Amino acid sequence: MSAVAARVPVLEARGLVKHYGVVTALDGADFDLYPGEILALIGDNGAGKSTLIKALSGAIVPDRGEIFLNGTPVHFRNPLEARRNGIETVYQDLALAPALDIAENLFLGRELRRRDIIGIVLRVTDRPRMLREARAHIADLKINVGSMKQSVETLSGGQRQGVAVARAAAFASRVVIMDEPTAALGVRESGMVLDLIREVRARGTPVVLISHNMPQVFEIADRLHVMRLGRRVATITPASHSMTEAVALMTGAASSQGPTKG
Amino acid sequence: MLARLRWTEFGRDPGAAIARARLISTLGPLIALLLASIFFSIRTDRFLTTENLSLITQQVAVVGVLAIGQTLIILTAGVDLSCGAVMAFGTIVMTKLAVTHGVNPFLAIALGIGVCLGFGVLNGLLVTVLRLPPFIVTLGTLNIAFALTHITSNEETIANLPDPVVFFGNTFRFAGTTITYGSVLAVALTLITWFVLTKTVGGRHVYATGNNPDAARLAGVRTRRVLLAVYATAGLLYGIAALVLVGRTGVGDPQAGQSANLDSITAVVVGGTSLFGGRGSVLGTLVGTLIVGIFRNGLQLLGVAAIYQFLITGVLVILAVAVDQLSRRRQA
Ligand SMILES: Nc1ncnc2c1ncn2[C@@H]1O[C@H](COP(=O)(O)OP(=O)(O)OP(=O)(O)O)[C@@H](O)[C@H]1O
Numbered sequence: 001m002s003a004v005a006a007r008v009p010v011l012e013a014r015g016l017v018k019h020y021g022v023v024t025a026l027d028g029a030d031f032d033l034y035p036g037e038i039l040a041l042i043g044d045n046g047a048g049k050s051t052l053i054k055a056l057s058g059a060i061v062p063d064r065g066e067i068f069l070n071g072t073p074v075h076f077r078n079p080l081e082a083r084r085n086g087i088e089t090v091y092q093d094l095a096l097a098p099a100l101d102i103a104e105n106l107f108l109g110r111e112l113r114r115r116d117i118i119g120i121v122l123r124v125t126d127r128p129r130m131l132r133e134a135r136a137h138i139a140d141l142k143i144n145v146g147s148m149k150q151s152v153e154t155l156s157g158g159q160r161q162g163v164a165v166a167r168a169a170a171f172a173s174r175v176v177i178m179d180e181p182t183a184a185l186g187v188r189e190s191g192m193v194l195d196l197i198r199e200v201r202a203r204g205t206p207v208v209l210i211s212h213n214m215p216q217v218f219e220i221a222d223r224l225h226v227m228r229l230g231r232r233v234a235t236i237t238p239a240s241h242s243m244t245e246a247v248a249l250m251t252g253a254a255s256s257q258g259p260t261k262g
Numbered sequence: 263m264l265a266r267l268r269w270t271e272f273g274r275d276p277g278a279a280i281a282r283a284r285l286i287s288t289l290g291p292l293i294a295l296l297l298a299s300i301f302f303s304i305r306t307d308r309f310l311t312t313e314n315l316s317l318i319t320q321q322v323a324v325v326g327v328l329a330i331g332q333t334l335i336i337l338t339a340g341v342d343l344s345c346g347a348v349m350a351f352g353t354i355v356m357t358k359l360a361v362t363h364g365v366n367p368f369l370a371i372a373l374g375i376g377v378c379l380g381f382g383v384l385n386g387l388l389v390t391v392l393r394l395p396p397f398i399v400t401l402g403t404l405n406i407a408f409a410l411t412h413i414t415s416n417e418e419t420i421a422n423l424p425d426p427v428v429f430f431g432n433t434f435r436f437a438g439t440t441i442t443y444g445s446v447l448a449v450a451l452t453l454i455t456w457f458v459l460t461k462t463v464g465g466r467h468v469y470a471t472g473n474n475p476d477a478a479r480l481a482g483v484r485t486r487r488v489l490l491a492v493y494a495t496a497g498l499l500y501g502i503a504a505l506v507l508v509g510r511t512g513v514g515d516p517q518a519g520q521s522a523n524l525d526s527i528t529a530v531v532v533g534g535t536s537l538f539g540g541r542g543s544v545l546g547t548l549v550g551t552l553i554v555g556i557f558r559n560g561l562q563l564l565g566v567a568a569i570y571q572f573l574i575t576g577v578l579v580i581l582a583v584a585v586d587q588l589s590r591r592r593q594a
């Protein structure tokens with residue numbers, strides 16, 4: 001991993017602070033994501049994982065601290081600005097519209113329009129092209145669904161997750177962030193989602209993954225970012241630490257050995 | 263795996279249940295329309311005459327236009343209780359300006375429609391900026407519009423309207439039937455709205471915003487702008503409905519349109535659009551409008567007292583909402 005450490009992080013944060021009233025959700029959190037890696041965010045309930053990724057994806061604005069994209073400071077005021085910068089997020093509740101079909105969900109908010117006069121003037125959508133491209137994105141990640149015209153509510157939990165991941169992967173030019181993507185899934189469907197995550201990495205997009213499932217995390221992640229009480233307390237790898245040691249870091253039973261190498 | 267396969271065999275997997283619910287909500291209204299027509303054709307001699315069918319098309323035109331606006335709002339999981347009252351105020355504004363104040367009829371029409379548009383924008387701003395519930399907002403504007411109607415009209419009916427103001431009451435003959443331009447306008451507006459809702463970016467955003475506003479917002483849809491546009495367009499349609507109403511009655515009547523609020527909501531839900539937002543079609547609303555109109559007309563022909571028509575409309579709307587609710591619950 002020494003080659004990784006030498007590179008500039010794709011996404012980096014220094015000293016993020018976020019207060020909710022008297023609660024300090026982030027207390028000077030640092031963050032580094034390197035090109036081409038799967039980074040797992042682990043920590044106890046309330047450690048600040050979701051708050052951290054919300055800051056990184058523009059869903060909240062931190063009180064203090066800095067965020068850098070490819071070394072350049074950025075200030076996202078809303079999720080749209082983060083998305084425009086190539087950062088796509090799969091939210092825990094997936095944020096899909098169940099009554100709309102797969103193609104419409106994939107292109108929601110960035111519908112393709114016909115290139116002729118009625119597309120430009122009347123903003124008429126190019127349905128055939130969206131169906132075609134949706135099919136390509138879904139096939140790209142080897143997601144198994146029948147028709148792009150199927151409404152999302154007719155899909156199984158794993159398939160829905162697949163659609164949400166496909167949407168993120170299709171438009172993420174820099175980073176995909178996923179908040180507990182397997183929490184509600186069975187064994188087989190969790191396996192499908194993990195394969196999807198590897199597929200996204202294989203296409204060159206780094207992935208930030210929040211999960212409480214230690215075996216899963218150790219199976220898939222290149223590095224683990226351990227959070228406790230609103231801070232990063234350690235950065236470890238599945239090779240450098242055991243699951244027991246990782247849990248000890250999360251709970252504070254073991255202290256971190258200071259800032260660790262990647 | 264095995265469990266899922268077995269489910270599919272018995273047609274009980276969620277996909278099939280949802281597909282069935284969809285089919286019911288699309289075909290149900292058409293079947294109801296057919297059954298009602300057959301029933302009234304058998305029970306009365308006059309129902310299936312060209313004069314009566316022509317009368318029905320004239321009777322439903324006003325509610326038909328109102329219900330288009332109502333559909334837009336219900337698709338966003340809102341509801342508009344003010345539509346009939348806003349329309350009534352629009353009729354008073356345009357007729358009073360044209361007759362009492364001698365304003366150019368076309369300008370009077372434009373101002374009348376503009377007032378309705380203003381009410382739509384007001385509803386929209388209260389819902390999007392102050393984030394008040396549509397039910398309460400439109401209950402408020404219902405009363406405001408109602409009061410303004412009676413204040414400005416002095417409870418007097420305004421007659422002797424200039425020709426342009428009553429244009430949409432004019433008729434032409436088609437296939438042996440007399441049809442008003444108002445009915446044609448209602449159908450044309452329905453088709454235009456259907457096109458916009460199903461084929462354009464803005465239309466798809468209406469469905470997404472109604473179906474899951476948080477998801478739509480996170481996906482980059484400017485949901486507040488969508489809502490504001492929906493309420494404004496609905497207001498504009500109420501103004502057009504006012505013009506159709508004046509054409510049909512030939513007067514500006516402060517008492518008009520009082521049952522139109524509930525009639526338009528009934529037409530939308532009977533037409534298969536979900537009160538929970540994001541599902542439905544303005545074509546269904548056209549069918550729903552016809553169902554409501556045919557019930558009113560048929561019961562009248564049967565000599566059923568008008569008060570029973572209210573009773574039946576009430577039953578119809580509860581039935582339609584119950585079907586919608588039950589099919590949703592099955593999916594959950
Ligand atoms: N919107 C909010 N309002 C008030 N407090 C909040 C809010 N969001 C988070 N918090 C608080 O901030 C702290 C960190 O929450 P966060 O959701 O980031 O934790 P988490 O690590 O994601 O936990 P979990 O594993 O349970 O999802 C918690 O104490 C939480 O109660």
Ligand SMILES: [Mg+2]
Nearest residue numbers: 049050051179
């Ligand atoms: Mg969380």
